[in-house]
Amino acid sequence: MIDWSEAGPGDPLFDLAILTLGHEERLGDLLAGYGTDVNRDVxxxxxxxxxxxxxxxxxxxxxxxxxxxxxxxVLRSRM
Known part of the structure; x- marks a missing residue:
């Protein structure tokens, strides 16, 4: 089942951020499958x-x- 209740136009990097929120160590793995032309600062x-x-x-x-x-x-880790 797919839930489209929060679907909408937006920055695809937001979705990548949500997938890795609190798990920064997984960002490299995610980007390896997504592509490397991504601004990590965003x-x-x-x-x-x-x-x-x-x-x-x-x-x-x-x-x-x-x-x-x-x-x-996540916020504390950025301080």
């Missing part, structure tokens, strides 16, 4: 934006930012 920017937006939502809905969580861990 993927890192998408990681940061996605993490910030998700973190905001989580905090607004009572999530404790001191608890382990992918979005917070």
């Amino acid at each position: 993927i890192r920017a998408w990681w940061s934006l996605r993490s910030l937006l998700a973190s905001r939502w989580l905090i607004e809905h009572g999530f404790d930012p001191s608890s382990p969580g992918c979005e917070f861990d």
Whole structure:
């Protein structure tokens, strides 16, 4: 089954960023299959934006930012 609920036009690097969010060590493997003509800085920017937006939502809905969580861990690793 394919879920198209979030399908839409956009930057394909966003999809690559979501696939590797919190798993930077896998980015090279992913790009080996995708192609090497990719700006890794754009993927890192998408990681940061996605993490910030998700973190905001989580905090607004009572999530404790001191608890382990992918979005917070990604942001902390960039500090």
